[in-house]
Amino acid sequence: MTTALQSPLPSHPVLRLRLASGSGMPRPIDGAWWPRSCDLLSELPQLLAGLPRAWGHITSVTVNGATWPAVPGRMLVFNQVVRLHRTLAASAPHTIVLLAPGRGRWDLLVVPPDTTEETAEPLMAAAAGGHV
Template sequence: MDGAWWPYSRDAAVELPRLIAAVDRLLDRVTLRIGVYGDAWRNIPRRVPARGRQVRVGWFRHTDPRVLTLVFASGEPVVLLVIPAETAAGAAEATLKRIVQDAAGLTIDAILTLAQPPAGRAPRATADDPARWENEGGAVTGQAQPHRPHGRQP
């Protein structure tokens, strides 16, 4: 597991371009392909726009539905844990922190146990909320600060 991502929705056509833009910028790489679990997303395009190019999207039914894989022009692929969009803010943030601290030795199930929604979920930022992460496809709660895919940088 190289990091985690907390999208706003399961609409791949909306969320994937933001993720690709953020990862390209943060890792200074060019994403060529992205692989997702087909049943975990709706509206999956064959390609998504990204900085003057089109990134191929592959959807599979024989992969872990909780992860997605980014394939670059050079270097090894990056595997991200996808925190479900409906996850409560506190649980999602705890999961992101766990990934940042190093999830080595933890299974995906162990990491996602942190993301179980508690009985009273905190509301997420809405599309009109100024704290919304408009360029990178994630969620910011509390203070307006950028939310980035977390994890070990290659």
Template sequence: MPADGVFPGGARTYRMPVPRLTLTAGVGHGPLDGAWWPRCDLLELELPALVGSLDPDLGTVTRVTVDTVAWPDVPRTVSTPGRPIEVALSDVDTEAHAIALEYGTVGHRNLLVIPPGQSLAAATWLLTRAADPGNTLSATHMLALAEAGFA
């Protein structure tokens, strides 16, 4: 959808729709604080909408860490309204299929990243289960269950 208009030379800007996101209410007891279901695998398009939808009372997201397998060609910095966000890559298995949002010295949130092509039924289950404060499953385990049809 067109955003604020046309720039010199005919270039246009676009805004991604509201992100598909669930967050744990209060403090969770598991490895995840919710889930995010991006519409595509281009972090530079998806991240500004994700960050813009988060509660500003939590602070400012200053850095994200993403899985190198899920985001192989991600830029090291993504521009969001008002500030750039540093992007770190991780190949640690426990961080596969997740995004860590760091709020400077305030803290962080770990979200399951649901693959963009996931079925609606599986994504709905993953969004709900990842935001459950009692969830103890890792992102990798949850995706494996969804893929096996246990969702």
């Protein structure tokens, strides 16, 4: 009698997010996010789930329209509406802006999904360290 080995159940990929330490000082970038695709509808829920609870409920997200091609006006994430905005501002092509009423605004560097790990890791470390 032979026993077939079962492959392990697929797991959710690890969120690739690095946040700056909470120094209380204003900073231009609050960390870095390295999504696995350019599909904002599938990537955003995982990002929002991985944010610190202290950030509160993110109600508004602004992304660059060139980086994220298809963005509806809003989406339901964990039974809460999140408004999505697109900008074509040349000043911040690789950022995402997260807003939580009464809590604050956070700007994250978005490392393009097709970036190699050798390139992405130093970018994320620099963003988390406030050196971007």
